[in-house]
Amino acid sequence: MSTPLLTLRAAKPQLTFRAAQQSVRHAASHGAFKEQAVSDPKVETIRRTLYPSNLRNRESPTGGWRPNVGRRLQRAIPSVQAHETIERAWFLHKRHIRRARQAEIERKFKCMEEAMETLYGLDTRLYLEANVEEDPRQKSQLEIDTLKALKGAERRAVDSRVRGLFPRELRVPTDTPPKDGWNHEWSPLTRPLS
Amino acid sequence: MFSRNALRAFRAQPKVHRVHAARALATAAESVPAPVAVPGEAPAPTPARSQWKKPVDNKRGEKDIVQTAVILNRSPTLSRTATAFERAYYSYQSRIQRALYNPLPTEFYFKPGSLLEGIFMKEENERERKAFGRPNLNPNFYKKEKAVELLPGQEEPPKLMPRITEADKKKDIKSLDRKGERNLYLLIQGKDEAGENVWRLPQSDVTETEVLYDAVQRELRSPYGFGMDTWVVSRKPVGVWRPTLPQDSADTRRFLFFYKAHILAGQVRPDGKSILDFAWLTKEEIEPRVDQYYWSGVKDMLSDF
Numbered sequence: 001m002s003t004p005l006l007t008l009r010a011a012k013p014q015l016t017f018r019a020a021q022q023s024v025r026h027a028a029s030h031g032a033f034k035e036q037a038v039s040d041p042k043v044e045t046i047r048r049t050l051y052p053s054n055l056r057n058r059e060s061p062t063g064g065w066r067p068n069v070g071r072r073l074q075r076a077i078p079s080v081q082a083h084e085t086i087e088r089a090w091f092l093h094k095r096h097i098r099r100a101r102q103a104e105i106e107r108k109f110k111c112m113e114e115a116m117e118t119l120y121g122l123d124t125r126l127y128l129e130a131n132v133e134e135d136p137r138q139k140s141q142l143e144i145d146t147l148k149a150l151k152g153a154e155r156r157a158v159d160s161r162v163r164g165l166f167p168r169e170l171r172v173p174t175d176t177p178p179k180d181g182w183n184h185e186w187s188p189l190t191r192p193l194s
Numbered sequence: 195m196f197s198r199n200a201l202r203a204f205r206a207q208p209k210v211h212r213v214h215a216a217r218a219l220a221t222a223a224e225s226v227p228a229p230v231a232v233p234g235e236a237p238a239p240t241p242a243r244s245q246w247k248k249p250v251d252n253k254r255g256e257k258d259i260v261q262t263a264v265i266l267n268r269s270p271t272l273s274r275t276a277t278a279f280e281r282a283y284y285s286y287q288s289r290i291q292r293a294l295y296n297p298l299p300t301e302f303y304f305k306p307g308s309l310l311e312g313i314f315m316k317e318e319n320e321r322e323r324k325a326f327g328r329p330n331l332n333p334n335f336y337k338k339e340k341a342v343e344l345l346p347g348q349e350e351p352p353k354l355m356p357r358i359t360e361a362d363k364k365k366d367i368k369s370l371d372r373k374g375e376r377n378l379y380l381l382i383q384g385k386d387e388a389g390e391n392v393w394r395l396p397q398s399d400v401t402e403t404e405v406l407y408d409a410v411q412r413e414l415r416s417p418y419g420f421g422m423d424t425w426v427v428s429r430k431p432v433g434v435w436r437p438t439l440p441q442d443s444a445d446t447r448r449f450l451f452f453y454k455a456h457i458l459a460g461q462v463r464p465d466g467k468s469i470l471d472f473a474w475l476t477k478e479e480i481e482p483r484v485d486q487y488y489w490s491g492v493k494d495m496l497s498d499f
Contacts (some may be wrong), residue, residue, distance in 0.1 A: 020220045049302040061299040072293035075326060077286075090283055100498070107494040111433035115451060118434045119406075122449060123254040129405040130430045167425045169458040173375075176354045181361075182271075182370040186423055186460035 134164035153189070230471050259448045262409045263397040265432065265495060266424065266476060267380060272357055274499075279355065289325045305325070338398030367473040370461065376476045377497045382418075382485065383471035388441065391470060393483040395492070406431060410453045418469045422460035426453055435491035452495055 052060050057067055077083045119127045139147075144161075150158060161167055254260055276284065298318075302312035361369035370378065379395070386392045399414040400406055407429045414424050431451040442448065462472045473483075477496045481489055 045302055049299050052299075059297045061296050063296045066296065069294065073290070076289045076293040086283070086286065089279075093279060104286065105499050108432070111452075111495045112430070115431040117246070117447065118436065119451070120252075122252060122258070122260070124250055124252045126254070126260075126406055127252075130407065132429060134429070149431040161425070167458060169423065170269070170425070170456065171271060171458075173270045175266060175273050176370065176376055177271060177359060179355060181355075181359065181457045184370065184461040186421060188420065188423070 136162045136164040157188070201375050219480055248493040255447070257443075259442075259446060260400045261448075261450045262395055262396045262400055262404075262406050262413070262431070262449055263452050264410050264413060264455050265395060265452055266414075266422075266457055267497075268306070268370055268457050270375050270377060274375050275357075285325070292322065292325045317445065354454050367475060367479075368461075370457070371475065373476060376499060378474040378476060379480060379496060380457070381473050381475050381480055382462075382469055384469055387439075392485060393473075394485075394488060395452070406451050406453070410455070414455065416468075417465050418472075421463045423458040424455050425458060426455040428454070431491070433495040435488070437491065450491075452492070454495075 049061070051062065052062055054060075056067075059068065116119060116127070116130070119130060127145055147155065147158060205324045233407060300311060300314070338448075357374060359374065360366075361371040362373065366372060372378070381393050382396045383391055383393050384397075386394070396413055396419075398409055398416075400409040405413075407426065410426055413419065414422070414426070432454045433452040435450040435452070437448050437450070439448065462469070464470065464472055475483070477493070477498060480496070481493070484492070
């Protein structure tokens with residue numbers, strides 16, 4: 001080809017269809033037109049965080065470019081085989097725990113079933129009374145009559161413990177015990193406000 | 195199945211018409227009265243569920259001894275300690291997560307060059323060093339007290355109580371602070387029918403008119419249980435023990451129904467007469483103290499941990 005055509009070809013701007021690879025130059029960082037107070041610096045920070053520059057010189061917090069993950073993983077795990085062995089050991093450990101728990105639950109359930117069937121064979125009245133469903137929304141007539149007579153702390157105590165519901169004092173296990181420990185000096189006469 | 199209506203119908207009938215009430219429990223097809231359990235015979239084989247629709251009218255015989263016992267449980271107050279394997283695995287997994295995490299945009303969360311950013315970066319470097327170092331299997335290694343410099347206006351971090359309490363160190367079996375991770379059960383030393391001192395779960399007789407649940411409630415409100423805030427989980431028993439004791443005659447049947455309850459606050463107050471001594475024990479601590487025959491009937495109802 002003749003040199004004029006080559007120079008023309010070189011002068012033509014290179015069209016790239018990879019728009020995502022266009023370098024993002026933030027407004028304030030562009031060469032000659034650095035304006036000091038273009039916008040609020042907080043807004044500027046938010047904009048840079050939401051739309052980080054895609055110049056490939058730093059790891060992106062949005063996860064767009066993370067070149068050193070492989071190297072970090074290599075430092076974190078000993079090897080692929082070792083990692084798989086560790087995973088298998090863990091699943092085995094979980095399986096042992098699960099099976100032990102399942103066995104315990106089955107033993108307890110068998111005890112419950114045996115108790116109810118024995119009661120069935122022993123006395124029908126006792127069996128039926130044991131099977132009564134307690135509806136926490138309904139109060140029996142006896143309870144309503146008793147409640148009318150109670151006042152103050154006693155009434156609050158009866159009101160707070162709803163038949164058929166969990167009491168709110170059932171504590172969730174924590175990592176460390178409470179400051180004052182277990183309340184050994186509890187008395188039914190001084191119940192807290194419900 | 196049995197419903198509240200059936201119970202109401204049953205209760206409303208006077209004794210004379212009990213047979214008709216039994217019919218009320220029958221399904222359309224069944225009209226044969228069931229045989230009443232005769233004391234002295236071997237107990238009938240446990241009925242399969244399909245047979246529960248048959249009309250029955252069993253009543254406890256006069257020679258039957260029906261008692262209830264309560265499994266009073268203090269649930270764990272502390273989370274479980276991780277084993278060495280679990281701790282190693284968790285630190286291994288957190289190391290992998292650190293490797294995979296995207297970097298934190300600190301210029302967004304902290305003002306560049308501020309004091310807070312400096313503190314955060316220092317802590318972050320510490321965590322990075324810990325994660326990529328050897329996993330230390332000694333759980334106390336990272337719990338050393340470090341002098342923490344407080345920023346102006348920052349409160350002191352709350353002082354945490356140690357997991358091993360005073361009661362653990364003294365091995366005080368009456369304390370409810372002991373063994374926070376485990377399930378503790380109340381064991382009572384009382385006189386049994388033969389007059390001997392035995393360790394067993396709290397027990398009481400069921401009178402002719404009352405129901406098992408009422409017997410349990412009565413027991414928990416007795417003088418020794420008055421200082422405890424308890425909650426019985428259900429009206430249904432969780433277990434039964436049918437012993438044959440040497441002092442019983444051939445036609446006596448014994449039923450000991452167990453109920454599950456939780457203690458929420460308070461402590462046992464032994465009166466020295468019926469209750470001589472008590473202890474709050476884990477499952478393996480109960481085993482050597484109780485009678486072996488009793489233990490064989492009870493052990494499956496208690497939690498292992």
